[in-house]
Amino acid sequence: MVIRKIIVGVMGGGMASPSDYKIAYNLGGLIAKEGWVLLNGGRPTGIMDASAKGAKDKGGLTVGILPAYDSHQASCYIDIPIVTGMGDGRNYINVLSSDIVVALPGKAGTISEIALALKNRKKVILVNFDTGVLFEDYSKEGLLKDARDEDEVINIIKEEFVLKQ
Template sequence: MKKSIIIGIMGGGKATRKDEKAAYRLGGLIAKEGWILLNGGRNAGIMEASAKGAFDHGGLTVGILPDDNCDRVSEYIKIPIITGMGNARNCINVLSSDIVVACPGGLGTLSEIALALKNSKAVILLNFDGEKALELYNTKNLLHYAKTPEQVIDIIKKIHIHF
């Protein structure tokens, strides 16, 4: 059997209407090519939209779920893979995809881009903006910058008060 071509679509569980429309269209185009669509499997955002796009055009859809049950599976996923591993499943997403497409998303999507490239997978960024995702967290005071080990210790001690 000729190996199937699996295209992984990464992207956020929250997405704008415009980004969902693009994901839906992308899912449809993938289905028309006869490729398999793989994504994170949930019934939200880019995942739901891209799965529906493929499903509506007769495509085969695989979802790699972070949960240990089916509660949040998109109804447009034909084959739900239930990992029960949280974000560790992001590694499976990229290892199982021949090519990874990153739609707009947050830090989960950024981790998948990094892991895909690390594993020498081709990655196509479809309007994904990595800087934006990081900036968001910057404003939450989670991201800090240091030049020396001593500064690191100082920052830890400041944060430490909130432990």
């Protein structure tokens, strides 16, 4: 029996504060340490670049879902660039290809990824990202969780996804 690797989608802004960059970097490393695949938007900016770099520095596998028509925009830390030519439409691919989604601070693109994930019944973990009451009903259902840091994210993934397989 072949067991497929877990794909963890890490979403977040193209701009990141130093503390969010550090969390994303550490999270990428922890995802790699677990033997999971890191998937993100693939660009060399913000949360995307930080999480991919963290995963690569720990020997992990990274997948980037790119908005453009070629792979020239891919972060150098992306192993497998998926070229979509879809612009923001790639957000659907980001969340549907992820087994679980982790969202760090971002703007409208990150909010759209959270919304698409929840609409499609994917579990979402927010880290340092207050969405207010926007997704309150999903929190009540257990689809949306908050984590204080990257270590708690890994624990939630293990409890909510790995142990329920």
